[in-house]
Structure formats: structure tokens, C-alpha cells
Amino acid sequence: MTATAAPAEPVEPAKPAEAPATDLVCKGLVRWHLIMAMFFMVTAMTWGFLVSFQFLGVSPFEGIEWLSFGRLRLLHTNEIAYGFLVNGFVGCMYYAVPRMTGKPVASAKLGWLILGVWQLILVLMSVGQLLGYAQGVEWGETPTGFAPGTWNMNYVPVDFLIELGAVLVAVQFLTPIVKSIHRHQYVSLWYLSAGIIWLILTYVMGNTLPEWTLPGSSGAATAGLFIHDLVGLFVTPMGWGLMYFFVPIILRKPIWSHALSVIGFWALAFFYPLNGVHHFLLSSIPMSVQYGAIISTMAVEIVVTTVVVNFFGTMWGRGDALRTNLPIRWFYTGMVCYFITCLQCMFHTTLAxxxxxxxxxxxxxHAHLVMLGVFAFWILGMTTWLWPRMVGSEWHNRRLNHWHYWLTVIGLLIMFIDLTAAGLIHGFMLDALSPWMEIVRAMHGFWAIRTFAGGMILLGQILFAWNLWKTWTGPKKPYDYRVDLAVAADAGGE
Amino acid sequence: MLDRYTGVLLFAGLGCFGLAFVLSAVYPWMITDGTRPEASIEAVATPVTTEFKQLKESYPVAFAQAFPRADECLTDQELVDVAADDPRRTASDGAWGAAHAVALRAGRDEYVGQVCWHCHSQFVRPVANEAVRFGRVRSAADDNNELQRPVLWGTRRVGPDLTNEGGRRSNDWHVAHFWDPEGTSPDSVMPRYTWFFRDGFQVVRGIDPELAARQGLSSEREYAYPGVFETQAEAEAELARIRESADPNLKAETARLRVVPAKGPDGDGLAIIAYLQWLGTWDASEREETNQ
Known part of the structure; x- marks a missing residue:
């Protein structure tokens, strides 16, 4: 007998009262991580929105070196990766992991320490990047604290602090998982524990080797491995791990097929790491390695198909949840985006x-579709579901959450279509040897649409952040869980 | 069933990661960069580019402040009267190499710190007519040096590829372009890099009013002498020196010399230009052949 992918015990409180496992979950940690996630989401998007004006010929902070285009652009990507995604995932894990293992995390004190240390790291990272100490590794521009490629210290070694922080996170969450290892493990826990370990490995590899040991093409291969492993071996397993927990909980039915979920996990573990070099195709990296990356990238489509089929199988018969339940709508919109992203990836990884x-x-x-359209959507969905439970109050304004959803989804859709079209035109003009400035002029219209779409998305997040804050600090209204459980109620679950 | 071997499978997770690392990072290293030692910055700094020498001629003050042994670096003009066996020639060669290495390192650090590599690639591919547009295709040997650690290939081209940028444009073009990209490339979306410049004073010579009238030029027109000085006094001293050393027949010309406030690239500006003018000039394949 294998474990079921969905928790067997009901984890939802039977009554709209306090959850029975109050001590199991430290709500304060969930709340603060989610708040910090939203804070960095809004700031990172603000930077992205502001720098997009550079493309329209309007320099937002002209003549100020530390607010220059290049440096704010770093903040846009890095605060999303290490500020929004990490805080969001850790916050949701503080809820999910104790619920699945039946054991509290290693220590609540350690939790507060991690929370503080991580935000300090993010501030140091942002300041360092604004001052020009960024590392020349894509997505790992977190300052090493040393002049490029040397051991001459010039800033706080943020890289090492992040590695330390990641180890603390591992201790915090692997403790309950290891304690409950004698039981059958949910596939969700496989994903989460693997994701934590892979994060440490990936981060150490990507931020050390291309900087200090491997030059040129082998350094590029490692940097490519880092870019992709950070997405494939940290963000993806975290995201799917939490989906395997939250979707069955909210729909109140087990995952459709445990076997498929195990296949999906192992296919991810096997194929994803090999993908990295596909970021530098047609380069001086040996062709055999490039072909290997292409083939394994295509093979990842197997993972995607099994997992997506599994989740839509779970949804079977509960399609109305997409209409009635906002978190579920976020999750499944994200899964559709995930499928499109990966399908797109399978084709655009070809040399042609x-x-x-x-x-x-x-x-x-493509990057916005996967980072915003998939993982951010999931974190936003989980936040939407968790927040009333974590602060013990009904939403300040439920309608705002719907505005948040539609502004974000439509904004993303516009941005994705716009950038994809722009990319094709840019690429063909490049191939056709159009004069460089002609290409830039052809892009101006697309860049204007991109700024508009970015504004829509940013507005959505600001509404949501305001709603979160008002729900928390405003007068408490009794929260009726049945609103979220409309689906379950239909199924006779309540 | 698989769940019974959780420990084994956890190990397999690490194994998959390790396998991928060996196949995608260690194996390419074994057949490219691992086959010969990485070139140091000092090695790639020679031969010194002509443009770097011109930087000293055009911006002697900032150059002397930014780079070591600048006074030993002799430009071709200064070497005209120096005998072939004069030890100053060898000293000059060494000084140029040292100054160039410092400039390349600082220029690369600026390139990383200003995040130039997010919009400019250094990665010419053998497809999409890129060799026609940007020049020689990038080879593994080009990158086996300290300046490409961390590697700066980039993944996006908002601006053109810079692999073979060295010598394509003049220093003056780069200075004007950093000050205002739209001035040299209308409709460019590149930001202005005004912090690569500093304020100072410069000696200029006004145009001959008669000549200006004859040619229909503005009588405000002036010609700058190299060197942007920090204080007005230094610039005045330079003016006196120019006037003194000028041919007595040019009295009318030297009478029109004056000191005006000016802007010029600072050390960071010179370093990034030196780096750009170096890109693509160091041919690793030539080095290979001479070594064998």
C-alpha cells in the first residue's frame, strides 16, 4: 500500500472556529513571511515598471548612478527570486509542513531568526546591487562581497549569508520531515525536502564556480545550469509540492493518481538538472552537451504532462470550483500557464x-509567464486562501481580490503576447540584417504596451497588498469558512 | 512501493544533481578550458590597444590619476625623439602593460557593476548572419581568460553585441555616447552615463573671427586642448605652458587661448572605454599558434 498523495485526515476545521492544530502551525511566521513576500512583490514590480520607461525614452532617475537602469533592473529580478518567491514559499511551508507531518517545525525561535535574517539579507542584497557590487551571474547577482573573480573584499558577502540562511531553512523544515520519515511520505514532502536541498547545492554551485574557478565556456555552462536549476530544482519543486498539498485540501478530495505524481517527481529529478546549457545554445560549449540539454528539455515535457494531467484529473467533476473558489482559480490558471510555458520551451529550445x-x-x-504566471499565481492563490485563516478575520473586501485576479491575469496575458511578438520581430530583423537602430525603432510600440501591461499588474498587487493589510489591522470580522468551502459543501463535505 | 526506499531515493535525488553537474559543467570544462591554463589579465593586456594610448593623449589628467606608472607611459608622439636603445622605451612598454591591465580590470568591474551585460551580449553565434553584423564568431579560446570569469556572454540584446567592439569606434565616439547615447545614435534607449564624467577646467582656443566670418562659422567656436583639470589654477598653468612652448609666429593664435569650465571622463569612464576598446582585439588563436 502506498501513501496517498492527499492527506488522509481532515485538516480543515470542522467548524468556523479556531483550527484544532493551533500550536502545530505558528501563524505569526506564516503571516510575516507572506507580508514580506507581498512587500517585495510590490517593490520588485515597481522597479520593473519604472525601468520599463527607459525603453520609452524616459529615464526615471536620470543622472543618479545608484538608481540607474541596470541596477534597478537587478532589483526587479533578484527581489522577485529571493524576496517574493522565497518568503512566499517559506510562509506557505510553515502552514503545510507541520500539517502534513503532524510535527511542528524545529523551533519557532529559529523561525523568527530566519525571518529577520532573511529580510536583512534582502536589504543588504538590494543596497549592494544599487551600489554596484552585483555579481556577474545571471539571477545570482547577489553580491559576493568580493571584487569580480578575486578575494579582495569590498562589500558584505551576501552570497554566503544566503547560503547560511538556506541551511537554517533546511534545518527548520527537514526536522519535522525527518521525524515523521517512518510514515508514508506525501509526494508533497518529497518535493519540498528535495527543493530545499537542491536550493543549497544549486546556489553554492552557481555563485562560486563561474566566479572563482571556471572561466569562459565552462563557466557559462555552469551559469546556465544555475539559472535553470534555480527555477527547475528550487522554484518548481516548491511550487508543485505546495500544490500537491493545497489543491486536495481545498477541493477536499485526494490527488487523482499517486503513481503519476511519483513519476512526475522522478522525471523532474532526472531530467531538469540536465537542462541548464539550453540557455547558451549555439555557443562554444561542446555540441554534445548542447544536444543533451535540448533532448532533456524536451523530456521535461513528460514531467509536465504527467503532473498537469494528474491535477486536471483531480479537478474532474469539480470544475465549478474555478468559478466559486478564487484560490483554486489562481492555482489552475497557473497550471495552464505552466503547461504553455513548458510546451513553448520544448519548441524554442531547438536550434532552429x-x-x-x-x-x-x-x-x-517566457520568463514572465513562468515566474509570474505560474509560481507567483500559486503563491498569490495560497495567500488568498491562508490569509483570513492566519489573521482570523474575514477579508476587508472580497471584491478587491477579484480585481487583483483579473488585473494580474489580463495584464500578464497582454505582456506575454506583446513580448512574444516583439521577440519574433526582433529576431527576424536581426537575421535579415536590418540596421540596428531600425530594430530598436520597431520595438518602441511593443515596449509601450509592455509598460501598460506592467502597470495593470502592479496596480493589481497594490490593491491586494492593501487588502491584506486592512484585513489584518482593521476591525476583525468573523470569517465564514463555508464561503471558501462552497465546493466541499456541494460535495457534502461539511 | 517506492516509498519504502525513501532514503535510497533521496540519495538518488542528489545523484541526479551530481550527474547533471558532471555532464553539463565538468565535461565541457575537460574538453575546452581545462585543456590549457587560463590567461591572466596581465597576459591579455598585451599588446596594448592604440585606443588606450590615445586615451592618455586626450585625457592626460584623468589618465594620470586613474592608472599606475602613467608618467612612464610614453605615447608615440613622445617617443619620436627617444633613441631606439633608450631604456625609457622598455620602461614605457612595461608601464603601458601594467596600466592597461589595471584599466581592463577596472573596466570589467564597471561592466559588471553597471550591469551592461544585461543589455549587451558578448556572444556572436555562427547563425542568423551574426558574423556578418558583429564580426568573428566567439570561440572557447576567446573566453579562457580571467576577464571572462565570471563569463559575460549575456542573454539579451537590447543593444548590439560587443564581442568585437574594440577599435570599431573612436574614443571620442564612446565619450560622446556615454554622455548622451541619443546624440550619436538617435532613438537609442540606452541611459546616459553622466557619472562617468567629472567637472573641471580646460584650455580652449577660440576661432579666428575673420576666418569664422569667411567660412560662415559661429564666432563662438573653439577647439579644446587635451586635459580636463580639477582647478582653474591648474588649467591656467597649462595655458601658460602652451603659450610659452608655442611658435612665436603663432602669437595671434595663442592670444585667443582661454580657460573654460569643461567635462571629461573620469577614471571609471576611461576604464570602461579601455575595456570596450580591448574587446575582440586579443586573439586567442594567434597566441595558440605562437606558443606551439
């Missing part, structure tokens, strides 16, 4: 498409 779309706006379009 790389020839055209590499170096163009197609890639930022």
Missing part, C-alpha cells in the same frame, strides 16, 4: 528557433 528568438524579448515574455 534559438537562431531567431535568443537575445530577444521572447525570453522575458
Amino acid at each position: 528557433m534559438q537562431e531567431i528568438i535568443h537575445f530577444t524579448d521572447w525570453v522575458p515574455g
Whole structure:
């Protein structure tokens, strides 16, 4: 007998009262991590929105070195990765892991320490990048604290602090998981524990080797491995791990097939790490390695298909939840985006498409679809579900959450289509030897639409952040869990 | 069933990661960069580019402040009267190499710190007519040096590729472009890098009013002498020196010399230009052949 992928015990409180496992989950930690996640989401998006004006010929902070385009752009990507995603995932894990293992995390005190240390790291990272101490590794521009490629210290070694922070997170969450290892493990816990360990490995590899040991093409191969492993071996397992917990909880039915979920996990573990080099195709990295990356990237489609089929199988017969339940709508919108992203990836990793779309706006379009459209959607969905439970109050304004959803989804859709089209035009003009400035002029209209779409998305997040804050600090209103459980009620679950 | 071997499978998770690391990072290293030692910055700094020498001629004050042994670096003009066996020639060669290495390191650090590599690639591919547009395709040997650690290939081209940028444009073009990209490339979306410049004073010579009238030029027109000095007094001293050393027949010309407030690239500006003018000039394949 294998474990079921969905928790067997009801974890939802039977009555709209306090959850029975109050001590199991430290609500304060969930709240603060989610608040910090939203804080960094809004700030990172503000930077992205502001720097997008540079493309329209309006320099937002002209003549100020530390607020220059390049440096704010770093903050946009890095605060999303280490500020929003990490805080969001850790916050949701503080709820999910104790619920699944039946054991509290290692220590609540350690939790507060991690919370504080991590925000300090983020401040140091942002300040360092604004001052020009960024590292020349894509997505790992967190300051090493040393002049490039040397051991001459010039700033706080943020890289090492992040590694330390990641180890503390591992101690915090692996403790309950290891304590309950004699039981059958939910597939969710496999994903989460693997994701934590892979984060440490990936981070150490990507931020040390290309900087201090491997030059040139082998350094690029490692940097590519880092870019992709951070997405594939940290963000993806965290995201799916939490989906395997939250979707069955909210729909109140087990995952459709445990076997498929195990296949999905192992296919991810096996194929994802090999993908990295596909970020530098048609380069001086040995061709055999490039072909290997292409083939394994295509193979990842197996993972995607099994997992997505599994989740839509779970949804089977409960389609009305998409209408009635906002968190579920966030989750499944994210899964559709995930499927599109991965399908797109399977095609654009081929050399023929790389020839055209590499170096163009197609890639930022793809990146926004996966980072915002998938993982941010999931964190936003989980936050939408968790927040009333964590602060013990009904939403300040439920309608705002719907505005948040539609502004974000429509904004993302516009941005994705716009950047994809821009990328194709840029790529073909490049191939056709159009004069460089002609290409730039052809992009101006697309960049204006991108700024508009970014504004929509940013507005959505600001509404949501305000709603979160008012729900927490405003007068407490009794929260009726049945609103979220409309689906379960239909199914006779309550 | 798989759940019974959780420990084994956890180990397999690490194994998959390790396997991927060996196949995607260690194996390429074994057949490219691992086959010969990485070139140091000092090695790639020679030969010194012509443009770097011109930087000293155009911006002697900032140059002397930014780079070591600048006074030993002799420009071609200064070497005209120096005998072939004069020890100053060898000293000059060494000084140029040392100054260039310092400039390249500082320029690379600026390139990383200003995040130039997010919008400019250093990665010419053998497809999409890139060799026609940008020049020689990038090879593994080009990157096996300390300046490409961390590697700066980039993944996005909002601006053009810079692999073979060295020598394509003049120093003056780069200075004007950093001050205001739209001035040299209309509709460019590149930000202005005004912090690569400093305020100072410069000696200029006004145009001959008669000549200006004859040619239909503005009588305000003036020609700058190299060197942006920090204080007005230093610039006045330079003016006196120029006037003194000028041919007595040019009295009318030297009478029109004056000191005006000016802007010029600072040490960071010179370093990034030196780095850009170096890109693509160091041919690793040539080095290979001479070594063998």
C-alpha cells in the first residue's frame, strides 16, 4: 500500500472556529513571511515598471548612478527570486509542513531568526546591487562581497549569508520531515525536502564556480545550469509540492493518481538538472552537451504532462470550483500557464528557433509567464486562501481580490503576447540584417504596451497588498469558512 | 512501493544533481578550458590597444590619476625623439602593460557593476548572419581568460553585441555616447552615463573671427586642448605652458587661448572605454599558434 498523495485526515476545521492544530502551525511566521513576500512583490514590480520607461525614452532617475537602469533592473529580478518567491514559499511551508507531518517545525525561535535574517539579507542584497557590487551571474547577482573573480573584499558577502540562511531553512523544515520519515511520505514532502536541498547545492554551485574557478565556456555552462536549476530544482519543486498539498485540501478530495505524481517527481529529478546549457545554445560549449540539454528539455515535457494531467484529473467533476473558489482559480490558471510555458520551451529550445528568438524579448515574455504566471499565481492563490485563516478575520473586501485576479491575469496575458511578438520581430530583423537602430525603432510600440501591461499588474498587487493589510489591522470580522468551502459543501463535505 | 526506499531515493535525488553537474559543467570544462591554463589579465593586456594610448593623449589628467606608472607611459608622439636603445622605451612598454591591465580590470568591474551585460551580449553565434553584423564568431579560446570569469556572454540584446567592439569606434565616439547615447545614435534607449564624467577646467582656443566670418562659422567656436583639470589654477598653468612652448609666429593664435569650465571622463569612464576598446582585439588563436 502506498501513501496517498492527499492527506488522509481532515485538516480543515470542522467548524468556523479556531483550527484544532493551533500550536502545530505558528501563524505569526506564516503571516510575516507572506507580508514580506507581498512587500517585495510590490517593490520588485515597481522597479520593473519604472525601468520599463527607459525603453520609452524616459529615464526615471536620470543622472543618479545608484538608481540607474541596470541596477534597478537587478532589483526587479533578484527581489522577485529571493524576496517574493522565497518568503512566499517559506510562509506557505510553515502552514503545510507541520500539517502534513503532524510535527511542528524545529523551533519557532529559529523561525523568527530566519525571518529577520532573511529580510536583512534582502536589504543588504538590494543596497549592494544599487551600489554596484552585483555579481556577474545571471539571477545570482547577489553580491559576493568580493571584487569580480578575486578575494579582495569590498562589500558584505551576501552570497554566503544566503547560503547560511538556506541551511537554517533546511534545518527548520527537514526536522519535522525527518521525524515523521517512518510514515508514508506525501509526494508533497518529497518535493519540498528535495527543493530545499537542491536550493543549497544549486546556489553554492552557481555563485562560486563561474566566479572563482571556471572561466569562459565552462563557466557559462555552469551559469546556465544555475539559472535553470534555480527555477527547475528550487522554484518548481516548491511550487508543485505546495500544490500537491493545497489543491486536495481545498477541493477536499485526494490527488487523482499517486503513481503519476511519483513519476512526475522522478522525471523532474532526472531530467531538469540536465537542462541548464539550453540557455547558451549555439555557443562554444561542446555540441554534445548542447544536444543533451535540448533532448532533456524536451523530456521535461513528460514531467509536465504527467503532473498537469494528474491535477486536471483531480479537478474532474469539480470544475465549478474555478468559478466559486478564487484560490483554486489562481492555482489552475497557473497550471495552464505552466503547461504553455513548458510546451513553448520544448519548441524554442531547438536550434532552429534559438537562431531567431535568443537575445530577444521572447525570453522575458517566457520568463514572465513562468515566474509570474505560474509560481507567483500559486503563491498569490495560497495567500488568498491562508490569509483570513492566519489573521482570523474575514477579508476587508472580497471584491478587491477579484480585481487583483483579473488585473494580474489580463495584464500578464497582454505582456506575454506583446513580448512574444516583439521577440519574433526582433529576431527576424536581426537575421535579415536590418540596421540596428531600425530594430530598436520597431520595438518602441511593443515596449509601450509592455509598460501598460506592467502597470495593470502592479496596480493589481497594490490593491491586494492593501487588502491584506486592512484585513489584518482593521476591525476583525468573523470569517465564514463555508464561503471558501462552497465546493466541499456541494460535495457534502461539511 | 517506492516509498519504502525513501532514503535510497533521496540519495538518488542528489545523484541526479551530481550527474547533471558532471555532464553539463565538468565535461565541457575537460574538453575546452581545462585543456590549457587560463590567461591572466596581465597576459591579455598585451599588446596594448592604440585606443588606450590615445586615451592618455586626450585625457592626460584623468589618465594620470586613474592608472599606475602613467608618467612612464610614453605615447608615440613622445617617443619620436627617444633613441631606439633608450631604456625609457622598455620602461614605457612595461608601464603601458601594467596600466592597461589595471584599466581592463577596472573596466570589467564597471561592466559588471553597471550591469551592461544585461543589455549587451558578448556572444556572436555562427547563425542568423551574426558574423556578418558583429564580426568573428566567439570561440572557447576567446573566453579562457580571467576577464571572462565570471563569463559575460549575456542573454539579451537590447543593444548590439560587443564581442568585437574594440577599435570599431573612436574614443571620442564612446565619450560622446556615454554622455548622451541619443546624440550619436538617435532613438537609442540606452541611459546616459553622466557619472562617468567629472567637472573641471580646460584650455580652449577660440576661432579666428575673420576666418569664422569667411567660412560662415559661429564666432563662438573653439577647439579644446587635451586635459580636463580639477582647478582653474591648474588649467591656467597649462595655458601658460602652451603659450610659452608655442611658435612665436603663432602669437595671434595663442592670444585667443582661454580657460573654460569643461567635462571629461573620469577614471571609471576611461576604464570602461579601455575595456570596450580591448574587446575582440586579443586573439586567442594567434597566441595558440605562437606558443606551439
